[in-house]
Amino acid sequence: MANIILTGDRPTGKLHLGHYVGSIKNRIKLQNEGKYDEFYLMIADSQALTDNFSNPKKVRDNVLEVALLYLACGIDPHKITIFVQSQVSALTELTFYYMNLVTLNRLLRNPTVKSEIKLRDFGESIPSGFLNYPVSQAADITAFKANIIPVGEDQLPMLEQTREIVHSFNRIYGDVLVEPKEVLPEVENARRLPGIDGKAKMSKSLGNCIYLDDSDEEIKRKVMQMYTDPDHIKVTDPGKIEGNVVFTYLDVFSKDDDFKKYLPEYHNLEELKSHYQQGGLGDVVIKKFLINILIDVIKPIREKREELINNLDYVYDVLKKGTLKAQEKAQETLVSVKEHMGLDYFSNPQFLEDMKDYFQNN
DSSP, rough: OOOOOEEEEOOOOOOBHHHHHIIHHHHHHHHHHTTOOOEEEEEEEHHHTTTTTTTTHHHHHHHHHHHHHHHHHOOTTTTSSSEEEGGOOOHHHHHHGGGGGHHHHHHOOHHHHHHHHHHHTTTTOOOOOHTTTTHHHHHHHHHHOOOOOEOGGGGHHHHHHHHHHHHHHHHHHHHOOOEEEOOOOOGGGGOOOOOTTTTTSSTTTTTTTBBTOOHHHHHHHHTTTTTOOOOOSTTOOOOOOOOHHHHHHHHHHHOOHHHHHHHOOOOSHHOOOOOOOHHHHOOHHHHHHHHHHHHHHHHHHHHHHHEEEEEEEHHHHHHHHHHHHHHHHHHHHHHHHHHHHHHOTTTTHHHHHHHHHHHHOO
């Protein structure tokens, strides 16, 4: 069986560090390892409209923005097919067929859907398109016969729902769809990077993000606001590591070489943590250290993005070519799905012969 990777993001705003460590960095690792046959990266504008239906301009304006940041981070369009979801009509048709394989109660029980509904405060006015997001995601994955799905931890319930749909379809209609498996970031903290306010998830809607095009000054301002240990009032006070956002970020981003460069009095993060826990190390010191590290991560991405802005024709061409390739692949799967469902009336010459026999015998 071919190894096919599919992943993507909703174009509802600029990408942030949570996207970078939770998915983009892992995608680049997979890209560079080259242990795959096909790799698709989707800009999920259709799904973005499920909770931005009254503001389509927000989605439209961010399609190229997301593509810019993909390329600026190191995604290679010669190795990864970047495409726009709404332009692949087969995905919509597959979603429609799969909706019959899922109950309303099952969708409402999906933990990711439940948390997202609560976050968006829909109340009793949940858009049906938003509720069917897991079904749409199943269509995206199965359309490309993807079996490797790089995801954050919060998306695991969605992937489980895709597997349920695959099992149901194959049981009823025959083995057509491929069952996907998740690939999580290796560093556990990277699976769900908290916001700078200490909340469980970095989120555009919560305004607690560090964006991949933030200036050095903006990075400094945001890190200095970060939640640490509220009981660490004096430098001499012992400090807590658990729940301290600065140390969570250092777990994810710092390397031993960073200490040589910016904090040579310590050899590694364990020494820094030990000193903080004993007392005698202030929050400003660790925050300044993190600022330098994050600038090193974000600055080259920001500069590459600025360079690509001056060459938008290239970015547009990458998207257009990738979408044409995605259309062909998804259409192949749709044809196979419809054949197995018996919806191939005009492409299967046997249909008319079968109907002649039917009417002669009934």
